Amino acid sequence: MFGLVLLIGIPLLFVTGALSYAAYNPGLGVLNDQTPDKGVLGFYLFDWPTHPYWLYRLTQGVHVTLGVVLVPVVLAKLWSVIPKLFEWPPARSAAHALERLSLLALVGGVVFEFVTGILNIQLYYVFPGSFYTLHFYGAWVFIAAFVVHVSLKLGRMIRALRSRGLAAELRTDLAHTRPEPPDPDGLVPTAPAPPTMTRRGAVGMVGAGSLLLLVVTAGQSIGGRLRGTALLAPHNREPGSGPNGFQINKTAASVGVNPAHVGPDWRLEVHGPGPTLFFTREQLLAMPQQAAALPIACVEGWSTPDQYWSGLRLADLAALAGLPAAASVLVESVQPPGPYSSVVLRGNQIHDPRSLLALHVNGVDLSLDHGYPARIIVPANPGVNNTKWVHRLTFRT
Numbered sequence: 090m091f092g093l094v095l096l097i098g099i100p101l102l103f104v105t106g107a108l109s110y111a112a113y114n115p116g117l118g119v120l121n122d123q124t125p126d127k128g129v130l131g132f133y134l135f136d137w138p139t140h141p142y143w144l145y146r147l148t149q150g151v152h153v154t155l156g157v158v159l160v161p162v163v164l165a166k167l168w169s170v171i172p173k174l175f176e177w178p179p180a181r182s183a184a185h186a187l188e189r190l191s192l193l194a195l196v197g198g199v200v201f202e203f204v205t206g207i208l209n210i211q212l213y214y215v216f217p218g219s220f221y222t223l224h225f226y227g228a229w230v231f232i233a234a235f236v237v238h239v240s241l242k243l244g245r246m247i248r249a250l251r252s253r254g255l256a257a258e259l260r261t262d263l264a265h266t267r268p269e270p271p272d273p274d275g276l277v278p279t280a281p282a283p284p285t286m287t288r289r290g291a292v293g294m295v296g297a298g299s300l301l302l303l304v305v306t307a308g309q310s311i312g313g314r315l316r317g318t319a320l321l322a323p324h325n326r327e328p329g330s331g332p333n334g335f336q337i338n339k340t341a342a343s344v345g346v347n348p349a350h351v352g353p354d355w356r357l358e359v360h361g362p363g364p365t366l367f368f369t370r371e372q373l374l375a376m377p378q379q380a381a382a383l384p385i386a387c388v389e390g391w392s393t394p395d396q397y398w399s400g401l402r403l404a405d406l407a408a409l410a411g412l413p414a415a416a417s418v419l420v421e422s423v424q425p426p427g428p429y430s431s432v433v434l435r436g437n438q439i440h441d442p443r444s445l446l447a448l449h450v451n452g453v454d455l456s457l458d459h460g461y462p463a464r465i466i467v468p469a470n471p472g473v474n475n476t477k478w479v480h481r482l483t484f485r486t
Contacts, residue, residue, distance in 0.1 A: 090255075090292060091166040092246050096239065098159050103232050105152035109388060110225060112137045112145050112471050117417060117433040121474075123221035130229055139441040142468035146386035149471075150310030153390025156206050157306045157321070161298035163199055165291070172276055191237040198231025210389050212323045219428075259289040309391040323389055332451035333459055335393045336385070338472055341457045344430075346478050350423040351462050357446075360483040361410025370462045373448060376401055381443035387472035398466045400447040403439045403482075412484040415439055420465055421481040429473045438467045439484075446479060 111134050115122035124130075138144065174196065180186035202224065209220050216223055266288065268281040286294075308315030309322035316322075328336050341347065357373060359366040380399040386392035407415040416436040424430045438444055444467045447455065455461040460477030467475060 090250075091162050091169065091295070092242070093250065094162050095159065095166060096243075096246075098155060098162070099232075099235055102152060102156055102159070103228060105148045105155070106224075106228055107133065108148045109145075109152060109471070110221075111135060112148070112469070113474065114433070114435055117435065120419075120431050120433050123219050124225050127225070130225075136435055136437060137469065139438055139444070139468040139470075142383055142443065143386075144469040145471055146310065146384050146392045146469075149386055149388060150307075150390055150392060153206070153210055154303065154307045154310055156203065157210070158299045158303050160203060160207075160302065161295045163203060165295045167196065167199075170276060172278070187237075188241060191234045191241070194230055194234035195238050198227060198234055201227050202231050210321075210323060212389065259292070261287060261289065263287050263290075306390075310386075312392070312394050322391055332453040333456040335396060336391060337458050338387055338389075341478070344427065345425045346423060346457070348457065351457070351478060355423070355462055355480065357463060357479065358481040359406055359410050360481065361407075361412045361415075363411045366409060370448070373401060373446075373463070376405075378448075379405075379442070379445060381445055381466065381468075383443060383466055383468055385466075385472045385475060392472075397451050398445055398447040399449045399452075400445040400463065400466075402442060403434070403444045403446060403465075403467075404442070406446060406482060407439055407484045410482070410484045412486065415484040415486065417485045419481075419483040419485065420476045420479055421483075422476050423478045423480045429476070432465075432474045432476050434465070434467060434470075434474070438470065441468055443468050446482070 110124075113121050113123075114137050115124070115127075115131065116134055119125055173192070180189055205216065205220060205224050205227065208215065209224070214220065263284060263286070266284045266286075268284070269277045271277050271279060302321075304315070304318050305320040306322070308317065308319030328334055355370065357368045357370075359368070378399050379402050380397060382395040382397050384393050384395050403418065404413070407413055407418065414436075418434050418439055419431065420434060421431045434444075445465075447460070447464050447466045448462070449455065450459060455464060460479070463479045464477040465475045465479060
């Protein structure tokens with residue numbers, strides 16, 4: 090039963106994780122690509138769309154929430170095969186050696202991926218390198234071992250599920266619970282102790298653990314009333330009041346941005362094929378303003394409800410720069426150089442009418458922590474790529 094749950098859940102985790110990687114548009118260059126040596130592992134990449142606008146919120150929310158919910162199932166599955174992990178001799182034949190190697194990659198991979206993923210959700214970065222790089226390559230190693238393992242064990246799992254009725258098994262009480270018969274793989278002890286829990290109890294305990302984790306996690310992605318129960322969410326469930334009272338990833342102070350960087354001397358630079366254009370914030374506010382209702386969704390799985398942004402369309406700024414059909418734009422922040430202080434956006438992101446250089450949110454000025462004096466907001470874009478404290482836009486063909 091645990092294997093069946095993981096047979097469905099693990100591929101869904103892998104697909105949503107691969108989509109998350111594609112959402113960063115790594116094909117645009119090193120600013121967006123945390124794994125420049127990926128080679129053939131990037132065979133599936135495509136231009137990340139802006140429709141529907143909640144796409145990244147959905148895929149990443151599913152990825153993170155499902156990953157957390159599956160933790161009890163993974164632990165129960167590992168517990169159920171502990172004898173297999175320590176059998177001796179470690180290899181009895183070439184085929185057995187291959188299976189053992191795949192098992193090593195499978196168990197090591199699942200532990201590595203779940204541990205690094207959970208640490209990332211909690212913003213606890215103790216990795217010997219970039220989380221994105223480690224998690225990306227780890228996922229490919231794990232899924233390769235998973236495919237090998239499934240190909241070896243799928244028939245056995247199907248036969249086991251067909252050997253008895255699930256409903257009858259779950260109705261069996263402790264007094265009538267019997268151990269499995271000995272098997273050639275040695276998963277069943279030769280002289281098992283009397284049972285202390287029914288199979289119904291084991292499945293129920295794991296299911297209850299997963300349900301509890303769903304309740305204390307899902308709200309950071311789903312929102313609504315469940316946001317109040319998201320006790321494991323890495324950001325405040327009630328981040329504050331007022332128009333700027335919604336979640337943020339990093340504060341201005343945490344990345345070295347202070348009011349002096351965005352004071353009266355701040356200017357927006359717009360680069361294109363012609364002369365560089367410079368705008369004060371007052372000049373930007375004097376131009377025709379556009380609005381869009383968009384959430385912010387981040388790789389850690391949290392997202393905000395739709396916020397009401399207003400500012401200048403990126404397409405209009407591209408036209409001012411002399412490139413109305415711009416294929417990309419380099420967005421640079423005033424924050425000191427570091428990860429995601431700059432990003433490149435694709436042409437489809439520039440030309441979506443909801444893609445803005447936002448100056449206001451929910452009818453008021455952006456707060457400093459939300460990117461004052463100007464920030465990027467693009468539909469379906471990972472939150473970290475919605476650059477804050479923007480000071481330079483370079484449109485390219």
